[in-house]
Amino acid sequence: MGRDRLSRGAEVGETCNFTTLDGTQVLYLDRVEAQWPLRLTLDVGSHVPLHCTASGKLFLAHMAVAERDALIGALALTRMTRQTITTAKALKAECEAIARSDHSCDHEEFIAGLIAVAVPVRDEAGRVRAAIALHAPTARMSLAEAQRQLPALRAAAGRMGRLL
Numbered sequence: 678m679g680r681d682r683l684s685r686g687a688e689v690g691e692t693c694n695f696t697t698l699d700g701t702q703v704l705y706l707d708r709v710e711a712q713w714p715l716r717l718t719l720d721v722g723s724h725v726p727l728h729c730t731a732s733g734k735l736f737l738a739h740m741a742v743a744e745r746d747a748l749i750g751a752l753a754l755t756r757m758t759r760q761t762i763t764t765a766k767a768l769k770a771e772c773e774a775i776a777r778s779d780h781s782c783d784h785e786e787f788i789a790g791l792i793a794v795a796v797p798v799r800d801e802a803g804r805v806r807a808a809i810a811l812h813a814p815t816a817r818m819s820l821a822e823a824q825r826q827l828p829a830l831r832a833a834a835g836r837m838g839r840l841l
Contacts, residue, residue: 691813691823693830695798695837696732697806699724701752703733706807728754728768729761729786731795732808737768738775739797739805745772758789780827782820783812792820794827798834800841807841809834 695707702724719725727733727748737745746769754763762768775781783793795810809830811823 691811691818691826693833694719694732694808694810694812696795696808696810698727698736701727701748703727703730703736703808725787726752726755726757728752729757729783730810731781731783731793731812732810734768734771734775734783735781735795735797735808736805738772738781745769757787758785760784760786760789762786780824780830781808782824784820785815790815792818792823794820794823794830796827796830796834798837798841800838807837809837 693709694705696703696705698704703726705719705721705723705725707721708719725733727737737748740748746765749765749768749772754765754768755761756763762771779797781795783791783795785792787793791812792815793810793812795808797805798807798809800806811826811830813823
């Protein structure tokens with residue numbers, strides 16, 4: 678994410694991730710850590726599930742419906758927290774809502790006490806090639822507060838998309 682103001686945390690003040698789809702998982706390509714003592718560290722190269730992360734659900738939501746339905750049918754929708762979506766029907770409905778809003782949220786679905794929001798990074802043809810996500814512990818930021826950062830995330834995604 679380079680020297681972008683968002684990547685330095687200057688605008689959002691929390692950890693930001695740059696991710697892509699890697700088969701049936703999300704791959705962390707880059708991240709900039711918040712300088713707070715309470716934070717989750719996932720190294721570049723880490724993989725996380727599609728069904729319970731903001732980036733993962735965003736990638737699913739922007740797939741062709743037949744491709745998405747087939748992939749959801751093949752995923753083990755493992756419960757990670759009490760909030761994790763564990764049925765194909767609920768995940769498909771979530772994907773439809775994400776496609777309409779063009780952003781995704783993790784409502785403590787991957788890790789209890791951690792929220793996230795993600796926006797797509799599109800190439801020149803408009804294809805979703807990556808995502809930029811912000812995540813934070815709920816002790817410091819509510820999901821509503823994270824969603825107020827969507828304009829900054831979208832602006833950064835637009836700048837990143839021009840580099841693809």
